[in-house]
Amino acid sequence: MPQPLNRDQMAWRAAQDIADGMVVNLGIGIPVLASDHLPAGRDVFFQSENGVIGVGPAAAPDGIEPDLVDAGSRKVTLRPGGSIIDSAWSFAMIRGGHIDVTILGAFEVAANGDLANWDARVPDKGPLVGGAMDLAVGAKATWVIMEHTTRDGRPRLLEACTLPLTAVRCVQRVYTDLAVIDVTADGFIARELLAGMSLEALRARTGAAITPAPGCRPLVAPALGHGG
Amino acid sequence: MPQPLNRDQMAWRAAQDIADGMVVNLGIGIPVLASDHLPAGRDVFFQSENGVIGVGPAAAPDGIEPDLVDAGSRKVTLRPGGSIIDSAWSFAMIRGGHIDVTILGAFEVAANGDLANWDARVPDKGPLVGGAMDLAVGAKATWVIMEHTTRDGRPRLLEACTLPLTAVRCVQRVYTDLAVIDVTADGFIARELLAGMSLEALRARTGAAITPAPGCRPLVAPALGHGG
Amino acid sequence: MPIDKRVATAADALRDVRDEATVFITGFGGAGFANVLLRALCEHGPKDLTLVVNSATHPASLTHELIAAGLVRKVIASSGRGRGAELSPFELLLRDGRIELECVPQGTFAERIRAGGAGIPAFFTPVGFGTDLARGKETRTIAGRDCVLEEAITGDLALVRADIADRYGNLAFRHAQMNFGPAMATAASLTVAEVREAHEAPIPPERVQVPGVFVDRVVAVGG
Amino acid sequence: MPIDKRVATAADALRDVRDEATVFITGFGGAGFANVLLRALCEHGPKDLTLVVNSATHPASLTHELIAAGLVRKVIASSGRGRGAELSPFELLLRDGRIELECVPQGTFAERIRAGGAGIPAFFTPVGFGTDLARGKETRTIAGRDCVLEEAITGDLALVRADIADRYGNLAFRHAQMNFGPAMATAASLTVAEVREAHEAPIPPERVQVPGVFVDRVVAVGG
Numbered sequence: 028m029p030q031p032l033n034r035d036q037m038a039w040r041a042a043q044d045i046a047d048g049m050v051v052n053l054g055i056g057i058p059v060l061a062s063d064h065l066p067a068g069r070d071v072f073f074q075s076e077n078g079v080i081g082v083g084p085a086a087a088p089d090g091i092e093p094d095l096v097d098a099g100s101r102k103v104t105l106r107p108g109g110s111i112i113d114s115a116w117s118f119a120m121i122r123g124g125h126i127d128v129t130i131l132g133a134f135e136v137a138a139n140g141d142l143a144n145w146d147a148r149v150p151d152k153g154p155l156v157g158g159a160m161d162l163a164v165g166a167k168a169t170w171v172i173m174e175h176t177t178r179d180g181r182p183r184l185l186e187a188c189t190l191p192l193t194a195v196r197c198v199q200r201v202y203t204d205l206a207v208i209d210v211t212a213d214g215f216i217a218r219e220l221l222a223g224m225s226l227e228a229l230r231a232r233t234g235a236a237i238t239p240a241p242g243c244r245p246l247v248a249p250a251l252g253h254g255g
Numbered sequence: 256m257p258q259p260l261n262r263d264q265m266a267w268r269a270a271q272d273i274a275d276g277m278v279v280n281l282g283i284g285i286p287v288l289a290s291d292h293l294p295a296g297r298d299v300f301f302q303s304e305n306g307v308i309g310v311g312p313a314a315a316p317d318g319i320e321p322d323l324v325d326a327g328s329r330k331v332t333l334r335p336g337g338s339i340i341d342s343a344w345s346f347a348m349i350r351g352g353h354i355d356v357t358i359l360g361a362f363e364v365a366a367n368g369d370l371a372n373w374d375a376r377v378p379d380k381g382p383l384v385g386g387a388m389d390l391a392v393g394a395k396a397t398w399v400i401m402e403h404t405t406r407d408g409r410p411r412l413l414e415a416c417t418l419p420l421t422a423v424r425c426v427q428r429v430y431t432d433l434a435v436i437d438v439t440a441d442g443f444i445a446r447e448l449l450a451g452m453s454l455e456a457l458r459a460r461t462g463a464a465i466t467p468a469p470g471c472r473p474l475v476a477p478a479l480g481h482g483g
Numbered sequence: 484m485p486i487d488k489r490v491a492t493a494a495d496a497l498r499d500v501r502d503e504a505t506v507f508i509t510g511f512g513g514a515g516f517a518n519v520l521l522r523a524l525c526e527h528g529p530k531d532l533t534l535v536v537n538s539a540t541h542p543a544s545l546t547h548e549l550i551a552a553g554l555v556r557k558v559i560a561s562s563g564r565g566r567g568a569e570l571s572p573f574e575l576l577l578r579d580g581r582i583e584l585e586c587v588p589q590g591t592f593a594e595r596i597r598a599g600g601a602g603i604p605a606f607f608t609p610v611g612f613g614t615d616l617a618r619g620k621e622t623r624t625i626a627g628r629d630c631v632l633e634e635a636i637t638g639d640l641a642l643v644r645a646d647i648a649d650r651y652g653n654l655a656f657r658h659a660q661m662n663f664g665p666a667m668a669t670a671a672s673l674t675v676a677e678v679r680e681a682h683e684a685p686i687p688p689e690r691v692q693v694p695g696v697f698v699d700r701v702v703a704v705g706g
Numbered sequence: 707m708p709i710d711k712r713v714a715t716a717a718d719a720l721r722d723v724r725d726e727a728t729v730f731i732t733g734f735g736g737a738g739f740a741n742v743l744l745r746a747l748c749e750h751g752p753k754d755l756t757l758v759v760n761s762a763t764h765p766a767s768l769t770h771e772l773i774a775a776g777l778v779r780k781v782i783a784s785s786g787r788g789r790g791a792e793l794s795p796f797e798l799l800l801r802d803g804r805i806e807l808e809c810v811p812q813g814t815f816a817e818r819i820r821a822g823g824a825g826i827p828a829f830f831t832p833v834g835f836g837t838d839l840a841r842g843k844e845t846r847t848i849a850g851r852d853c854v855l856e857e858a859i860t861g862d863l864a865l866v867r868a869d870i871a872d873r874y875g876n877l878a879f880r881h882a883q884m885n886f887g888p889a890m891a892t893a894a895s896l897t898v899a900e901v902r903e904a905h906e907a908p909i910p911p912e913r914v915q916v917p918g919v920f921v922d923r924v925v926a927v928g929g
């Protein structure tokens with residue numbers, strides 16, 4: 028079994044698919060790392076659901092503006108051409124289909140595109156839905172970055188989600204540490220498979236039928252992050 | 256029969272009831288004249304439905320700013336503390352109950368408060384509803400300024416409107432050239448009656464029951480406008 | 484590739500507008516009419532348009548040229564009345580059944596457009612209840628208020644007048660020029676703005692009134 | 707009498723808040739928390755409050771002080787989860803059934819508040835359809851989208867943090883401090899803003915982000 032991608036490598040892989048001129052919302056966790064791994068020269072606006080349009084790099088320690096934060100409470104900067112709108116308008120932007128792609132973390136994705144990413148059913152912990160449902164429904168495309176299996180080895184790609192849903196039939200693509208998978212009318216289609224890994228090994232870690240795309244390519248990522 | 260109030264005098268009378276600090280929307284025609292007749296020192300914000308909050312006096316000929324207009328296409332000024340919002344927010348302000356009073360022109364008012372002010376059924380003329388329905392429904396109070404009767408002497412205060420409605424049960428007060436009338440659960444109550452005019456003469460010109468308020472006062476206005 | 488939404492001419496900006504398009508047009512009270520774009524659209528000449536415009540007949544808007552040129556099948560507006568006693572070209576077409584009018588209270592008009600851009604397919608509003616304009620519409624009493632169900636309006640093209648744009652498509656308005664601009668910019672698949680000046684340098688964030696996210700093309704027209 | 711909405715202290719601004727009030731609280735992502743007002747409200751001590759706040763547990767918001775003081779009966783929020791594995795005071799109360807939580811998707815939360823201020827009693831939205839948060843709610847398919855009916859939220863009091871106010875109650879925000887401020891200011895019967903500075907001179911029109919029409923009292927608190 029080859030080394031699976033680490034968090035930065037997964038984010039890197041997703042970032043390669045962000046096209047020039049896109050408006051992109053990145054979820055907390057692995058997805059937000061994608062902004063560090065955009066191909067050079069790609070001009071993208073990152074939208075944060077608190078209303079920051081054009082989130083720039085994290086603020087340098089000596090350049091922190093306390094009220095310039097993203098939805099994850101990070102102190103950020105504003106890129107040239109950026110602006111700030113209020114929450115009602117920000118979610119109008121999200122729900123109204125003005126975000127080209129949102130990249131979200133997830134617990135589970137089903138073969139019909141159902142997404143579960145907000146409630147892991149931890150006993151007694153309060154719920155936290157945030158903007159996940161709005162993003163999953165509203166963005167033109169919803170991509171997921173997540174590890175292919177849980178820590179104890181159970182698949183996260185399933186016939187049907189077992190955890191509470193975030194939205195129905197919303198996921199178009201999943202980036203895992205093992206594969207890049209399209210979610211289609213025919214279920215999961217593997218577009219890329221971790222270099223050196225067999226289709227059987229992938230199937231053993233996937234909880235639903237998964238088909239290799241014609242011309243399925245090896246998934247390779249540069250050395251990045253603490254796994255690099 | 257004493258001289259009825261002229262347009263400026265009707266507007267003057269309504270303006271006396273605008274209280275300090277109110278947010279007020281004035282309809283096209285006679286109502287907009289009320290802004291010229293506020294009692295001295297009264298601090299009021301006039302809202303125009305095109306989003307101008309704090310409409311000031313008409314622009315002087317040498318001070319016209321072409322894009323600073325009110326909903327009636329008049330070139331206006333902005334008072335200190337004024338600001339401008341977009342139409343969606345302007346009507347959110349109107350519909351959401353943030354306008355203390357709107358003063359509208361009308362064709363007919365019914366004893367239950369129904370208002371008809373947008374469609375006089377002129378053959379082949381296109382309809383013009385503008386913001387009248389939004390204002391009549393949304394403002395905290397809707398006052399009407401209109402002549403007591405039509406040009407050919409038919410009453411405009413009626414048991415039920417004959418023209419298409421603007422809104423149901425929305426009018427609280429009517430200022431005519433003959434009287435100041437509250438619209439109550441008990442129908443029309445005359446609070447002021449043109450000085451020198453008899454209640455019988457008013458009733459003859461009113462198309463529904465009208466009762467004098469206890470302490471009904473004479474309606475008197477200063478000499479104003481072309482009738483002054 | 485660096486984002487740059489500036490295009491050279493109004494004709495370029497409208498080159499791909501098709502017949503049967505639904506077109507939003509800004510402007511109200513004499514401010515914010517996208518007249519350079521309207522003239523260019525007239526010359527481009529798409530047919531069977533649906534216009535979503537506050538007034539079908541405002542004399543300062545070139546909307547009436549599109550209508551008089553016979554390019555318009557339907558108008559959604561809060562006003563279709565010409566000034567003066569004589570019938571306007573729009574009213575003549577309306578009388579003869581050669582154009583359709585959906586007359587909408589102005590606030591409902593604005594809110595339906597805002598809803599279209601905001602992904603809200605329908606909403607209840609108390610405005611219009613009990614009037615001819617609510618005829619045939621679903622009604623419901625909510626929290627004691629009699630309401631009408633209104634549907635969102637979305638469209639293919641928005642023609643927006645603003646004062647300044649930048650290369651990113653950010654817009655800033657002058658005074659009451661704003662009116663329907665922000666809502667219409669969000670509700671169309673393609674939003675084109677005509678502006679007095681289109682700058683290379685970004686508009687300062689606190690002056691942006693429509694983020695470039697909602698704007699596809701900008702044309703500097705002066706004026 | 708000249709309008710002047712400035713009051714001397716947060717305590718003055720909140721002197722008439724009553725038990726069982728529904729209270730909007732701004733703030734999100736670490737910006738825009740009305741903490742001076744929250745502290746003053748705590749000291750005023752009204753009981754059985756309903757809070758409408760994006761997060762019941764954000765560590766930078768003093769919302770948790772109101773909750774820990776036992777003044778809150780119900781919270782409407784998009785988050786009620788404390789950080790870390792241990793249960794937060796809010797989560798303990800929730801577990802023990804001593805506080806109620808209505809968990810709402812953040813965009814629906816913002817839109818319901820905006821609707822409250824905008825006189826829209828209810829709206830259909832595709833967000834939440836098919837999820838636990840839509841359980842029991844009316845659904846409908848509109849223009850091919852499965853939707854849920856959501857009702858407006860209105861309230862008695864909004865506590866808003868902004869940067870600058872003027873005597874007319876106009877507000878300007880600093881960066882992402884804006885978040886829920888404009889919507890919440892419109893949805894409450896009484897809107898109180900805490901600001902860094904409250905000026906005698908009007909905020910320039912192009913810098914006003916919430917017109918004073920929506921704001922009743924402002925308190926300068928520095929910071």
